Amino acid sequence: MENYTKYKLKGNDELAALLADKDKLFVIACNKCFKEFETIDEPDCGEFEKIAAEHGKTITGSAKVDFLCNKTQTEKKLQDMIPEGTEHIFVISCGLGIQTVADGAKVPVYAASNTLNYTGHHGMALTKKRCDACAQCYLNITGGVCPIVDCSKSLVNGQxxxxxxxKxxxxxxxxCAWEKINSKLEKQGRLEEFLNQPVQLRDYSKVNFNVINEYVKSIREERFAGYYGGVHPSERxxxxxxxxxxxxxxxxxxxxSMSQHLGAPANPIVQVGDTVKxxxxxxxxxxxxxxxxHSSVSGTVVAIEPRLHATRGSEVMAVVxxxxxxxxxxxxxxxxKDLEDLTPDEIIEIVRExxxxxxxGAGFPTSVKLKPNKPIEAILLNGCECEPLLTADHRVLLEFADDIIYGLKAMIKTVDAQKGIIVIEDNKPDAVELMEAKIxxxxxxxxxxxxxxxxxxxxxxxxxxIMGRQVPRGGLPADVGVVVSNISTVKAVSxxxxxxxPLIERVATITGEKIKKPGNYIVKIGTNVKELIDYCGGFTDDDVMVKMGGPMMGFALSDLNVPMMKGSNGIIAIDTDQTQEMSCIKCGRCVDVCPxxxxxxxxxxxxDEQKWQDMRDRDVMDCIECRSCEYICSSKIPLVSKIKAGKNAIREMK
Structure with a gap:
């Protein structure tokens, strides 16, 4: 495929002039984007280093960085990347990457490459930085602040x-872009150098003003809303x-099922033939x-045997x-007893029993969450229900508001939190209005x-x-003074x-474009999924994919004769996915949306290469498998299944 990254190293004469009065250089090269992803070992900084060495310059080091224009990740990398003693940084990338490095670096930054004029995008990151591909880059003169795009008048010789x-x-x-330029140059001790520069003449025949379209502009504003990344799938x-x-x-x-939670499966204490209530x-x-x-019905135990588990795809022990x-x-x-008369330990025991x-969906035992052994400032009650299609929690908010508040108060008392925060997304205004009135x-x-x-x-x-806090790698919410719980979980506590x-039933949504009569139901744990679908009129046609959960993180069901479980918040029937996997083109969208x-x-x-240790080294275990990357992937690569394979292999490594 064509390489769409339009920049190249400056010519020898231009580089010689640029290097003339500079030494102790660190070189950063962008690994490029929108190109065929053939190897992890991308071209390095060697060509520029060779030219610099020919001019007697000292290179303090070099680095290749993926998606250099990704401000969030580049700033983190810069913190430990630049060796002490470095006086100048030279960047080989398009204008977006150069501006991003210039923003985060503490020493002067220079462009060692020219961004070429063409119609299209520069860089993959939906950053606030822009490059108009003027093909006459001013960043070396202006300290990394672009006067073409940052100045409303695109003035190139001063304010x-x-x-x-x-302003x-x-x-x-x-x-004012030029006040920023003057301030930056003054801090770098380069203001006099700039003032002595000859007048800059701009060749307007090279200018392309509409490089970054309105779509990217609108998405930029949303990209960092609340947290890095994320996507906006159709809600339906x-x-x-x-x-x-x-x-x-x-x-x-x-x-x-005996495995409806994180951790060890429960041990049956009944026998075939027992009567239960x-x-x-x-x-x-x-x-x-x-x-x-617990039993969700009264009746007789007719079997204790392995049965197909919906989300594991294998058989696990179950009581029938x-x-x-x-x-x-x-x-x-x-x-x-009344909540006021219960001690925290008594509440924990009630929840555990x-x-x-x-x-x-996660199924972590709530009683364990309620014993954090660390000071807790807030209980965050998750009423977002951000998965498309699902509306179970929305209905719980509307129809069990008093129970939710009671359960939240119980959790606040148990962990001695200062407050409880009910978080609801803005696509549920009726739930917001009701809960605000209730509290x-x-x-x-x-x-x-x-x-x-x-x-x-x-x-x-x-x-x-909500809290502006980052849970440390490998840590838990309690490490930052927070306990997070789901709306339906708190209702169960009530x-x-x-x-x-006990927890013997839950609210679940049966929905999707392939369900004849969608709805929200109170369902007993252990109910057969096929019976639920049949009750909703069945499918509209045979070309259907069924998932337990939502379309993003749900589990595809190859067999509908599986039971509903404690974490089963919905069954969806949607169109089958007819897209075919193609080769990665290194567009970088998955990096841009990964939360x-x-x-x-x-x-x-x-x-694909079974390099499990390399996956571990790249922090694959931090992946939450939200499928944002898979959703945005233009090549339709099943990224999450590959990630899961890597995680499983890593867990088996000694």
């Missing part, structure tokens, strides 16, 4: 004199968001990171119960409305957006305390 209080007279919201929540909850009919048989414990937690399991249709409650299902786990008299609970963006509901993204009811600030394109290549 016009019309700035007021540092442009043409655009009062914009800083209109299928079901307006439909009130309906209780799904009593299933004749339930298959209750609603809310009765049928399996004990098998360790600290585990959770007990034939319902008697009576819904007889177990004797222990009764209200606990109720088998409550994270119901947003009007609560001094320590607030509602925060977040601009809709995926994957906002991920713990680390939510904490970064049920456990107020009713004594964990990783480089997914390398994981795909390294996984």
């Amino acid at each position: 016009c004199g019309g700035a007021k209080n540092g 442009c007279e043409v655009d009062p919201d914009k800083d 929540k209109g299928f079901s968001e307006h439909i009130a909850l309906e209780r799904f009919p009593e299933p004749k048989t339930v298959v209750i 609603v809310g009765q414990k049928i399996a004990e937690a098998a360790g600290f990171i585990s959770a007990p399991v 119960i034939e319902s008697d249709g009576k819904n007889t409650l177990y004797e222990s299902v009764k209200p606990n 109720a088998g409550i786990v994270g119901m947003g 009007a008299d609560c001094d320590n609970i607030e509602v925060v409305v977040a601009k809709t963006k995926y994957p906002q509901g991920a713990e680390k993204m939510l904490i970064k957006h 049920d456990a305390i107020q009713k004594g009811m 964990m600030e990783l480089a997914p394109l390398y994981y795909a290549k390294l996984a």
